Structure formats: structure tokens, C-alpha cells
Amino acid sequence: MKVELFKNAVPVFLTICMIVLFGALPILIVGTEIHFSAYVIETKNLILSLIQPYEITYFITKPERPLFPEIFNPYLYSMSIYFLAFFLSILLGLLLSFVTINFFSKSAKRFISFIVFVLESLPDLFIVVMIQMGVVWFFKKTGILVMPFTSLPDERSYFIPIIALSILPTVQFFKMFMLSLEEEVQMDYVVFARAKGMPFIEILPFHVYRNTLMSIFYQSKSILWMMLSNLLVLEYILNMNGFTSFIFTYLSPELFVVGLIMLLLPTYLLLLVFKIFIKKLNNEEVVL
Amino acid sequence: MKTFFVRNFYILLGSSFIVGVLLASCINGVFFDGEIKQTQAIYVDAYPVDAAPFKPSQSFWLGTDTNGRHLLHVIIEGAKYTIGLGLLIAIFRMFFSFVLGTIYALYLQKYQRVLSAISNAFQYIPVVLLAYFLLRPVLNQAFEGFQYSFATRVWYEIILLILLALPTVSLVIGNEISIILRKEFIHSAKTLGASSFFILRKHVIVHIYRRLLIIFTQQVIQVLLILAHLGLFELYLGGTKIDYSIMKAAPITTTYEWSGLIGDYFDLFIVYPWIPLVPIGAFTLTILSLNLIVKGLEKNMNSEPATQTKRLKQKEIKKVALKEFNFKVVTRD
Numbered sequence: 001m002k003v004e005l006f007k008n009a010v011p012v013f014l015t016i017c018m019i020v021l022f023g024a025l026p027i028l029i030v031g032t033e034i035h036f037s038a039y040v041i042e043t044k045n046l047i048l049s050l051i052q053p054y055e056i057t058y059f060i061t062k063p064e065r066p067l068f069p070e071i072f073n074p075y076l077y078s079m080s081i082y083f084l085a086f087f088l089s090i091l092l093g094l095l096l097s098f099v100t101i102n103f104f105s106k107s108a109k110r111f112i113s114f115i116v117f118v119l120e121s122l123p124d125l126f127i128v129v130m131i132q133m134g135v136v137w138f139f140k141k142t143g144i145l146v147m148p149f150t151s152l153p154d155e156r157s158y159f160i161p162i163i164a165l166s167i168l169p170t171v172q173f174f175k176m177f178m179l180s181l182e183e184e185v186q187m188d189y190v191v192f193a194r195a196k197g198m199p200f201i202e203i204l205p206f207h208v209y210r211n212t213l214m215s216i217f218y219q220s221k222s223i224l225w226m227m228l229s230n231l232l233v234l235e236y237i238l239n240m241n242g243f244t245s246f247i248f249t250y251l252s253p254e255l256f257v258v259g260l261i262m263l264l265l266p267t268y269l270l271l272l273v274f275k276i277f278i279k280k281l282n283n284e285e286v287v288l
Numbered sequence: 289m290k291t292f293f294v295r296n297f298y299i300l301l302g303s304s305f306i307v308g309v310l311l312a313s314c315i316n317g318v319f320f321d322g323e324i325k326q327t328q329a330i331y332v333d334a335y336p337v338d339a340a341p342f343k344p345s346q347s348f349w350l351g352t353d354t355n356g357r358h359l360l361h362v363i364i365e366g367a368k369y370t371i372g373l374g375l376l377i378a379i380f381r382m383f384f385s386f387v388l389g390t391i392y393a394l395y396l397q398k399y400q401r402v403l404s405a406i407s408n409a410f411q412y413i414p415v416v417l418l419a420y421f422l423l424r425p426v427l428n429q430a431f432e433g434f435q436y437s438f439a440t441r442v443w444y445e446i447i448l449l450i451l452l453a454l455p456t457v458s459l460v461i462g463n464e465i466s467i468i469l470r471k472e473f474i475h476s477a478k479t480l481g482a483s484s485f486f487i488l489r490k491h492v493i494v495h496i497y498r499r500l501l502i503i504f505t506q507q508v509i510q511v512l513l514i515l516a517h518l519g520l521f522e523l524y525l526g527g528t529k530i531d532y533s534i535m536k537a538a539p540i541t542t543t544y545e546w547s548g549l550i551g552d553y554f555d556l557f558i559v560y561p562w563i564p565l566v567p568i569g570a571f572t573l574t575i576l577s578l579n580l581i582v583k584g585l586e587k588n589m590n591s592e593p594a595t596q597t598k599r600l601k602q603k604e605i606k607k608v609a610l611k612e613f614n615f616k617v618v619t620r621d
Contacts, residue, residue, distance in 0.1 A: 011405060011409055011412075014406065015412045015413070017409075019413060022421075025422060117583065118576070122572055122575075122576070123516060123571060123572055123575055125516055125517065125520060125568055126571070129564070133565075136558075136561070225412060232414070232416060232417065233520065244417070247417070248420070248521070251420075256417075260413060260417070
């Protein structure tokens with residue numbers, strides 16, 4: 001058990017080390033010169049400030065303010081949008097693939113795969129901008145403001161950011177589900193179950209989806225990291241005052257390191273829970 | 289010919305867009321000196337009736353910006369820098385990754401677990417944030433003026449964007465190579481006395497060059513995405529000029545390079561939405577056509593297992609064999 005725990009902690013530890021090393025990098029290269037001793041000192045300082053996070057401050061101009069109770073407000077906001085969008089996109093991908101594989105004809109599926117291809121190739125920037133324009137257009141037509149354009153600390157919008165963030169992941173999850181479902185449906189056990197007289201709709205959720213879990217895990221790994229940079233763009237364009245825009249505004253080596261670690265840990269924990277879940281349900285090992 | 293066209297329809301469509309835009313851009317640069325049409329106001333009988341920016345219409349296809357520059361012209365002029373930069377960085381990424389991947393596949397297989405753990409850890413850092421963090425001190429103009437020369441800034445950005453992708457891409461390529469190296473025919477080639485370089489040149493590259501092409505195109509897409517994001521956050525290629533005077537002009541780009549245009553125009557989004565939408569749309573179309581190429585390449589890879597060169601060789605072998613076996617039957621009485 002202890003070995004297991006250690007194994008799971010290795011990648012996150014490595015990543016934290018790497019973040020610290022990157023955090024000090026602007027000190028290392030100044031122009032064409034390389035200041036190695038300054039780099040070592042900066043790295044040491046960063047590690048020291050990680051040990052005492054309550055002493056980290058942020059500022060644009062003086063006076064400096066302590067980072068720590070302050071940062072949790074935008075942090076919780078951003079994280080809730082991030083995770084809600086993630087779960088929403090898994091759910092939507094699951095539902096859409098269920099509907100598509102059960103009720104759509106072959107030509108309809110080909111059309112859908114074309115749409116998926118186009119949607120998948122759109123940059124996140126374009127999608128967010130289009131949604132922003134859609135909100136404006138909707139407001140002009142009907143007079144209903146779906147989302148305020150500047151957010152105050154007390155009234156924060158959730159609906160539009162979550163939708164905007166979950167479009168690309170939904171498409172990717174949907175594609176992933178379809179690919180692994182189509183592979184899985186041709187397996188012997190599905191044919192056997194159908195031959196026994198089980199309706200297809202019954203086989204799907206309890207047997208087929210369960211076997212797609214592993215590929216979904218690997219997919220969600222890369223999707224989660226993609227969503228992090230999408231979140232950045234989203235917060236910038238929609239003026240959301242979230243965590244990533246906080247890091248951007250007050251960017252300093254300490255804030256960079258602390259911010260990235262704070263983004264990393266919950267994502268990592270989610271993946272760990274997912275991993276244990278797969279182990280319990282399917283007895284399959286996945287690599288974090 | 290028809291089958292070729294159908295099979296490569298995606299590739300043809302995608303690459304014709306990119307080649308077309310690049311050609312138009314180069315022609316504009318070479319023959320028209322990179323000149324950009326500008327209409328600041330429309331006059332009727334010497335009285336101005338309307339002033340820039342103009343909406344997209346028949347006379348201004350994509351509209352104009354606030355200075356009256358025709359956006360279609362601006363986009364075409366900037367295309368060669370942006371797409372060229374994407375191609376350049378992706379080529380360098382592929383070259384260095386291929387070298388590193390080869391070294392990894394040939395000599396470093398013992399340390400596979402350690403190296404893949406490091407490369408995995410690298411994946412967890414969002415690239416845009418990292419690039420922004422490392423580029424900002426160099427690219428932004430400080431109060432006293434730029435710290436570094438223009439060439440330094442450009443090279444710093446290019447080198448950084450190359451380096452950021454190396455750990456992941458070289459591991460991917462290294463794994464592809466090591467899969468080929470484990471095949472049986474490699475063993476037999478080695479027994480026959482082939483050197484590693486010979487095997488690499490004659491066997492490995494033949495097998496993975498399609499895969500390399502796909503990875504290359506994906507890298508171009510990635511570079512373009514990062515450039516678009518950096519442009520949005522007002523870090524331009526070659527540095528951002530920040531006006532510290534009281535007038536506070538917006539940061540400007542000098543080359544009409546697309547990512548810079550996004551940053552330039554983005555403040556106008558609420559008032560004149562079509563202006564920032566034009567460079568963003570240009571990025572979107574380029575990425576879409578690159579994805580078309582990827583799709584075509586993937587289809588090609590699945591449909592045609594034997595490579596072209598090998599096929600030719602087999603034909604030649606058949607010819608030779610036919611010649612050799614074309615003997616006359618002589619009857620002996």
C-alpha cells in the first residue's frame with residue numbers, strides 16, 4: 001500500500017520540481033549571459049517560499065499584500081467552473097454518443113462525424129469570441145442579458161463560462177466514446193449478449209460503457225490540461241476576474257509557481273480518484 | 289488519377305488554401321512592396337460622408353480597421369509571417385526531436401521509465417502560461433525602452449517555442465522509432481552487417497515518414513495556437529511596443545503579423561466586432577485546413593500499408609526476375 005502511494009506521488013512531485021525550476025528561469029538567462037549562481041539562489045528562495053506560503057505577497061505597485069487568504073476567492077470560482085465544465089462535458093459526451101449509436105442511421109453518423117471534425121479543429125479563441133458575440137446578439141434581439149460583461153466579486157456568472165469551456169471537451173469526449181464504442185460493439189461478448197436476447201439499449205450502459213473507461217481516462221488526462229489553457233483565454237475574453245487572470249495580472253516567479261501547483265493538485269487528485277475507481281470496477285491499471 | 293484525387297481530396301483542399309494564401313502574401317510583398325490599401329473616408333462631391341472603420345461590404349470585402357486599412361489586404365500581407373513562422377518553428381521542432389528521439393531509441397532505452405516520467409511531468413504545465421511567463425520579461429518594452437535588440441527578441445521567442453515542445457515530441461518520435469527497431473527485419477539487417485545509420489536511413493525513415501508528416505502538421509497547428517494566444521495577451525513576435533506617454537496608444541505590431549493583429553484589434557471587439565474577428569477567423573481557417581491535411585494523411589496511412597518506394601522496387605524486381613526467367617525452351621532430340 002505504501003509503495004502504491006509512493007508510486008502515485010512520483011509524477012506530481014516531478015511536475016512540482018519542474019515548475020520550480022521553470023519559475024526561476026527568467027533569472028538564469030538575461031540577454032545572452034547566463035547567471036547560474038543567481039539561478040540557484042532564486043530556486044532556493046522559491047522552495048523556501050513554498051515551505052512558508054503565508055508569507056508570499058503580490059503587487060503591481062507597492063504596497064504588497066499577502067497572497068494567501070486573498071487568492072482563494074478567485075481560485076474557488078475558477079476551479080468550480082473548470083470542474084463543472086469537465087463533468088458536464090463527460091456527461092454530454094456520454095449522452096450524445098448513446099443517442100447517436102442507438103438511433104441514428106449510417107449516413108447521419110457520417111454527417112455527425114464531419115461536424116465533429118469541424119468543431120474539433122476550431123481554436124478555443126474562436127469559440128469563446130463567437131459565444132461572446134452570440135450573447136451580444138441575443139441581448140440586442142430580446143433585451144435579455146444572459147451574462148453581465150463585467151463581473152463584480154459578489155455577482156459572478158457561471159452559465160456562459162461553463163458552456164463556453166465545455167464545448168471543445170464535449171466534442172472530444174463524444175468522438176472518443178464513439179470510437180471506442182464502435183470498436184467494442186463488435187466484440188464477442190456483445191454479440192453473445194444480443195444472441196441471448198438482451199436488448200441493445202440494455203447492453204450498452206452496463207457492459208460496453210464500462211469497458212471504455214480506460215480510454216476515457218487517458219483522454220480526460222489530456223483534455224484536463226487543454227481545458228486549463230482554455231480557461232485562461234476564457235477568463236481574459238469574458239473579463240471574469242478568475243484565478244488564471246489573477247496570475248496573469250500579478251505575474252511573479254512565486255505566484256507562477258504557487259499558481260501552477262494550485263492548478264495541478266486538484267486535477268491530479270481527480271485523476272487519482274478516477275484511477276482508483278477504474279481499478280475497483282474493472283481491475284485495470286492505468287498510468288497517471 | 290481519379291483515385292489519387294479522391295484519396296487525397298482532404299490534403300488537396302487543405303494545402304491549396306495554405307499555399308494560395310502564402311502565394312498571395314508573397315506576391316503582395318514582392319510586387320507591390322507590401323502596400324496596403326487604405327480608405328480613411330468616403331467622399332461624395334468633396335464632402336466626406338462616411339469615415340473608417342467600414343463594415344464588410346462589396347467595396348471592402350472584410351471591412352476596414354479604424355485607420356481605414358482594408359482588412360483583407362492586411363491579412364494577406366501578414367500571412368507570410370505567421371504561417372511562415374509556424375512552419376519554421378515546426379520544422380525545427382521536428383528536426384531536433386528526430387535527432388533526440390533517435391538517440392533515445394538507439395542508446396537510452398535503459399532509462400525509458402525515467403525519461404518518460406520526466407516528459408510526462410512536463411505535459412502537466414499549460415504551455416501558454418509557461419510561454420507567457422518566460423517571454424514577457426524579454427518581449428515587453430520596459431519604461432526605458434527595449435532591453436534587447438529586435439533580432440535577439442525574435443530569436444529568443446523562436447528558440448523558446450522550439451524548446452517547449454522538445455520533451456514531448458522527441459519522446460513520441462523516439463517511441464515510434466524504437467517500435468520499428470524491435471521488428472524482425474531490423475535484426476536480420478543487423479546480422480547482415482548494417483550499421484545503425486544505414487538502418488536508420490534505409491529502414492526506419494521509410495516506415496515512419498508518414499507518421500512524421502502527421503506529427504509535423506500537428507506541430508504547425510500547435511505553434512499557430514500558441515501564437516494566437518500570445519497575441520491575445522499582447523505579446524507580439526519581435527516585441528511589444530508599449531506607449532508610456534500620457535496619450536497611451538495601444539500596443540502596436542509593425543509587420544501585420546496575425547497574432548499581433550489579434551492583440552491590436554481585440555480592444556475594439558465590443559464596438560466593431562468584425563475587426564478582431566478577421567484575424568481570429570484567419571487563424572481558424574488556417575488551422576482547419578491544416579487539420580484537413582492531417583485527416584487526409586491519416587486516411588492515406590491506413591489505406592496504403594506498403595510504401596511507394598518499396599512498391600517500385602518490387603516492380604523492378606519483377607522485371608529483373610522476368611528477364612532472368614525468360615529462357616528459351618530448347619528441345620533435345
